[in-house]
Amino acid sequence: MGKRYFCDYCDRSFQDNLHNRKKHLNGVQHLRAKRVWYDLFRDAAAILQEEQTKKPCRKFLQTGQCDFGSNCRFSHMTEQDLEKLSAQVQGEQRLKELRQEGADVPLGTIEDWLEKRAKRLSAAQSNRLAPGMESCHTAFRLSFAQPLAQPG
DSSP states (O other): OOOOEEETTTEEEOOOHHHHHHHHTSSHHHHHHHHHHHHOOOOHHHHHHHHHSOOOOHHHHHSSSSGGGGGOSOOOOOOHHHHHHHHHHHHHHHHHHHHHTTOOOOOHHHHHHHHHHHHHHHHHTOOOGGGGGTTOOOSSOSSSSOOOOOOO
């Protein structure tokens, strides 16, 4: 059977050869899945800056859905969402300034981190790219040396 290449971004495997790998890595589905994964780690300031430059998506504001999903060139954030994001950015900037001044700022608890992570992941689930993208994983793994298990 030969070596198999597994892409955790796309949750797919295929025969590992130069042609197949190049075709997959340059494919639209892979690039979108990869972008969605890395967007989960962007800081609030970058997201706010990007969303403020976009015009609001009329279809999303009217119906609550958009056929383009996260590929839409318009913003899917409401005014309230932008205000919350702006407040979060300001809070992060204040904490950063306090830490630079040497103030004793208590670090967050693991429960706070887990709660924020759960919110971020649920938001990512609701903003999926396309129906075929539900199975994207959260890590990237190459399995060059290990073939997939044979049924049997």
